[in-house]
Amino acid sequence: MCGIVGAVAQRNIVPVLVDGLKRLEYRGYDSAGVAVLTNGSIERVRRVGRVAEMEKAAEEINLNGFLGIGHTRWATHGGVTEPNAHPHVSNGELAVVHNGIIENHEEKRQALKALGYEFTSQTDTEVIAHLVHHHLKSATSLFEAVRLAVKELSGAFAIGVISVKEPETLICARVGCPLLIGLGEGENFVASDVSAVLSATRRVMFLEEGDVAEITANQITIVDLDNHPVERKVHVSDVSLASLELGPYNHFMQKEIHEQPKALSDTIEQVLESGFAPSLFGDHAQNVFEQIDSVQILACGTSYYAGSVARYWVEAIAGVPCSVEIASEYRYRDVVANPKSLIVTISQSGETLDTMEALKYAKSLGHEETLSICNVQESAIPRASKLVFYTRAGAEIGVASTKAFTTQLIALFALAVTLAKFKGKLTAEKETEYLEALRHLPGSVQHALNLEPQIKSWAEKFSPKDHALFLGRGVHYPIALEGALKLKEISYIHAEAYPAGELKHGPLALVDEKMPVVVIAPNDALLEKVKSNMQEVRARGGELFVFADLDSHFSESEGVHVIRTPRHVGVLSPVLHAIPVQLLAYHAALQKGTDVDKPRNLAKSVTVE
Incomplete structure (x- = not known):
């Protein structure tokens, strides 16, 4: 959830920030923004919606600078509005991006208001900006101000901070949420995910709990919350840029x-x-x-x-x-x-x-x-x-x-x-x-993937539906659960899964001609039991969609659709049967026109409660 990218270099880092944010889009977000230090002041661009909209706005004002931070936000505190989007600025002098949740933000908000700070958003993040700014008034450096502020905060969070008072310094801190430093030649980076810095470097350091880091173009200093120096190993990422591209696929x-x-x-x-x-x-x-x-x-x-x-x-x-x-x-x-x-x-x-x-x-x-x-x-x-x-x-x-x-x-x-x-x-x-x-x-x-055309035709029957049931028994019951979850996640069709033997203990009341029922029916010891459960569905007018093995003895009939996966693969059958339920969800979502890779309200990496 949310994404952070930051850079300090001897070149315009706005393209780096934008590219990093695009590579973080998969994590889930609803607004995006960047802030850079330029001509002795902080310039900020924020937009609700996709990174591309924010990028266009930055290009229109020719935003550029050697030091900056960027963020994709997934709303927690406060709605999806531009004032709630990151980065947040305090007194025009300091900007902050933040992943995670500050649990004591209300207490700190009241204390900061008493000190004269004005809040323009509903977010917990703005508390961080003002708190760091308050400490910067007496601290010896931005590095020290951030460390002192972090010690006052409760929750799980990762932050990046820049200030007009230190135009060559980027500060970051990690408590509970992931954060890493990317190491370049005469330039360095910070990000919540290695994908955000791969276009610039493969050499990264993973920050650990309680780390606070000072980053310049040529030097990195890391301390713990008590100001003791710490060392972090340098790793060379094996993630390829090609793996982050779509290639010939649509999603x-x-x-x-x-x-x-x-x-x-x-x-x-x-x-x-x-x-x-x-x-x-x-x-x-x-x-x-x-x-x-x-x-x-x-x-x-x-x-x-x-x-x-x-x-x-x-x-x-x-x-x-x-x-x-x-x-x-x-x-x-x-x-x-x-x-x-x-x-x-x-x-x-x-x-x-x-x-x-x-x-x-x-x-x-x-x-x-x-x-x-x-x-x-x-x-x-x-x-x-x-x-x-x-x-x-x-x-x-x-x-x-x-x-x-x-x-x-x-x-x-x-x-x-x-x-x-x-x-x-x-x-x-x-x-x-x-x-x-x-x-x-x-x-x-691979043979199961070859069933995609048949599954695609099933999806056409699913897309108009509002609800679906998934049934499985034994070790395949969790595959039914996973199938229902996939259908919910990306097609927004309400789906539930049950052990097939539980039908008569309640869920059977939901079955009628409008309720499609997906059955995971491999040729195992429970097959005959599953067949009996299927009869219970047909007796109530339910329409069955059965994923069976090649050597199972099923035949299609009115209201009973059958797709046969490859021969039964024994104990590893759950792996094989996961494939068709993934394909069913994918094609049902395509039929409904939803955003397959970025379903509403969800995020890839869930780093908040």
């Missing part, structure tokens, strides 16, 4: 759905190279696995559904008790902790605030054995975890997660089988079977 979601065979193959490769070995999860995994007697998975949204699939795998394959909980719920309840439980956090970005806070809470309860499954190298959650498995999905831009989800499933499957092997519950024959299943999975996924 990033479409591109990312079709990238899944490669993403899965790249993620599976590390498993095939080492086998199901603890080393897959880090140098300390052997010792960690010796300590644990259960698994607790914490995640949000699509990652939670991946964890829900994993619960079936971990218990069925490894015989280890496994629970899955929504991170935002776990962090606020009184938990009965089991220090011998492996805490597994799942996050595509590695910066999901609720998941990060849930991990901190678990550690405060005495959970020392932690594993992160993540797609972004060196992000916050992996850094806070003892073990890590990096998926190799590549950059995921579309708000609705696709390839990140299926690669998370591979990581979780590898965990389940590795635990089984470690605990002596995996035969050599089974291990070979599982490795072969992984080896053939990308090809099966």
Whole structure:
């Protein structure tokens, strides 16, 4: 949510700021703005809507400068208006951009009003601008003023600050929200995401909790909140600019759905190279696995559904008790902790605030054995975890997660089988079977993608609908949940998912000829049960859309539509069946004309509560 980019250089940095903001658009936003230092004053351009509108306004006034900050805002405090858009300015002397939430903003607002500051917005961000300005009156530098201000703030936030008093200095700080510094030659940058600086540099430093940094064109100084100097490692990003471009596709979601065979193959490769070995999860995994007697998975949204699939795998394959909980719920309840439980956090970005806070809470309860499954190298959650498995999905831009989800499933499957092997519950024959299943999975996924024309025709039937039901049983119930979520996210069709056996316990009351019912029906042990549930739907006039396996014995009839995915792929079937529900949501959204990659009210990286 929201995006920050800043630069200090010996060239006009407005094009750099605009390019960075465009690359942050995928995170979700409703307004954009930039502020630069030019001719001894701060010039600012803000617009509600897309970055392109703000860019046009900046070009009209020939905005330029060597020092500046930019921002894409996703509204929290205050509506979607230009006065609420970032950057925010204090007394014409200082500008601030901010991601996150300041929890004590009301208290600080009242105190600053008493000091004579006037507020022109409804945002919590303007409090930061005035507070830094207040400290700058007595502080020795802007660096010191920002550090003192940050110590007074409560919440999770990342900020960038510039001032007319120090025309060659950019200050930034991180508490809870991601922020990095990009290192150039005679120029340096700050951003909330590496994609924002890739056109200028690949060398980055990830700031850590409580870091405050002073950035000039040739030097970087970082201290903690108590003013102690700290060092941060320099990393070379392996994210390619090509992965951030659409290429021949119409939308990033479409591109990312079709990238899944490669993403899965790249993620599976590390498993095939080492086998199901603890080393897959880090140098300390052997010792960690010796300590644990259960698994607790914490995640949000699509990652939670991946964890829900994993619960079936971990218990069925490894015989280890496994629970899955929504991170935002776990962090606020009184938990009965089991220090011998492996805490597994799942996050595509590695910066999901609720998941990060849930991990901190678990550690405060005495959970020392932690594993992160993540797609972004060196992000916050992996850094806070003892073990890590990096998926190799590549950059995921579309708000609705696709390839990140299926690669998370591979990581979780590898965990389940590795635990089984470690605990002596995996035969050599089974291990070979599982490795072969992984080896053939990308090809099966490609076959599933070839079903797109048939699924597109289904989408034409879905687009006029207002509601839909998704049904699944066993390990495929979470895939039904994921299918319903995808349809909601990007087509705005209200969709709910249920275990098929729950139909008669309530949801069946909703079924009539206007309610399409999507059924995940692989050829597994529960197939006959699913068929019975389908009969319950047909008896009430409901229209069935069935995703079955090639070797399932289904036939189409009036009110029953069937698409057969490739042959049943056994234990990895949930991965395969995720593909058609993604395609259904995508094409239904196209039919309805919604913004597929930037659905309303949603953001890619959720770094606020």
